[in-house]
Amino acid sequence: MKRFPHIMFFSVSVLIVFLASCRPDTPDDPEEQTFQATPYELIIPPFFPPMDIPADNPLTEEGVELGRYLFWEKKLSGNNQMSCGTCHLPEHAFSDPMTFSMGIHGDLGTRQSMAIINLGWGQRFFWDGRATSLEEQVIEPIENPIEMDEDWDHALEELRNDPLYPPMFKAAFGTETINRDRTTKAIASFMRTMISANSKFDRQRIGQDTFTPLEEAGFNLFLTEGGDPSLTPGGQFGADCFHCHGFGDMQFTDNLFNNNGLDSEFDDPGLMGVTGNPLDAGKFKTPTLRNVEYSAPYMHDGRFATLEEVIEHYNSGGVPSETVSPFMKYQTGGLMLEEDDKLALIAFMKCLTDISFMQNAAFSDPHE
Numbered sequence: 001m002k003r004f005p006h007i008m009f010f011s012v013s014v015l016i017v018f019l020a021s022c023r024p025d026t027p028d029d030p031e032e033q034t035f036q037a038t039p040y041e042l043i044i045p046p047f048f049p050p051m052d053i054p055a056d057n058p059l060t061e062e063g064v065e066l067g068r069y070l071f072w073e074k075k076l077s078g079n080n081q082m083s084c085g086t087c088h089l090p091e092h093a094f095s096d097p098m099t100f101s102m103g104i105h106g107d108l109g110t111r112q113s114m115a116i117i118n119l120g121w122g123q124r125f126f127w128d129g130r131a132t133s134l135e136e137q138v139i140e141p142i143e144n145p146i147e148m149d150e151d152w153d154h155a156l157e158e159l160r161n162d163p164l165y166p167p168m169f170k171a172a173f174g175t176e177t178i179n180r181d182r183t184t185k186a187i188a189s190f191m192r193t194m195i196s197a198n199s200k201f202d203r204q205r206i207g208q209d210t211f212t213p214l215e216e217a218g219f220n221l222f223l224t225e226g227g228d229p230s231l232t233p234g235g236q237f238g239a240d241c242f243h244c245h246g247f248g249d250m251q252f253t254d255n256l257f258n259n260n261g262l263d264s265e266f267d268d269p270g271l272m273g274v275t276g277n278p279l280d281a282g283k284f285k286t287p288t289l290r291n292v293e294y295s296a297p298y299m300h301d302g303r304f305a306t307l308e309e310v311i312e313h314y315n316s317g318g319v320p321s322e323t324v325s326p327f328m329k330y331q332t333g334g335l336m337l338e339e340d341d342k343l344a345l346i347a348f349m350k351c352l353t354d355i356s357f358m359q360n361a362a363f364s365d366p367h368e
Contacts, residue, residue, distance in 0.1 A: 063190075082104050
């Protein structure tokens, strides 16, 4: 039989290279190879589903603490005057009381800062859903020219030169290496621990509190189909809130994108700006109603200053457009809520307030 040793040698060589390329990467630093941080004991509240935590970013005590310091770190901004917490204030349910947040140069954004509440159960982030993970969500505000306007390389160099951070990164990740991947992972880990689950609604669910008659009436309206049944099929004179703000997973948001009848034409394309699909025009992420009493102003553009204004918008039925949600009732005279109904609905929404969440020392600025 004729043999081809040079071909056999070439084949074996290729096989060796292929197998070597398939081996999982291992850290070069022996310390990192044997390193293991302290697992963070995440307590899932009653009735909440499990939290989906990325396999490459497990929660650890050291990582969460590092993330807390970085969340409040002003070195991540171009003038060292702004942190993530600047636009996500605890007393405002980790949102911004301004209609549009102001960046380091005095520029205003174009959307209201969303509240940071229970984001560990979210899927897509920002009003238009352009970030698909919390880690990804962290990246943009830091380098956005009208927000924190900082070059990531420069920010990382500042962290490396701060004696506080190299030991903290080593405690969290095994070595003192400071890079963007580790920084975003730490901040995302911290945000996953920012859980709100101690409102009157939560206590009522586990039998530790009871609604007043007015709150109970508001809860029933929240869960009831809206509209006059003589004009709207299935209408029950309710407030129709549950379609988008249901609490099956206890989050009071469907985590989807809806056009809730704010405008007939759109200066801000919303989700369409990300997907390019005209059917997504004017659609924005449904915000949570948790701590809504403290997260004014409301809507993606902060156009409503009070809950009363929000309810009146829905009561009016909104305005028509090609992508408006079928749950809006503009064609049939709106929800037709009476004044007592509106008061009851607000009373219930205030049952979603969790003061302990906003005052939790574990979420406060550690630099103060």
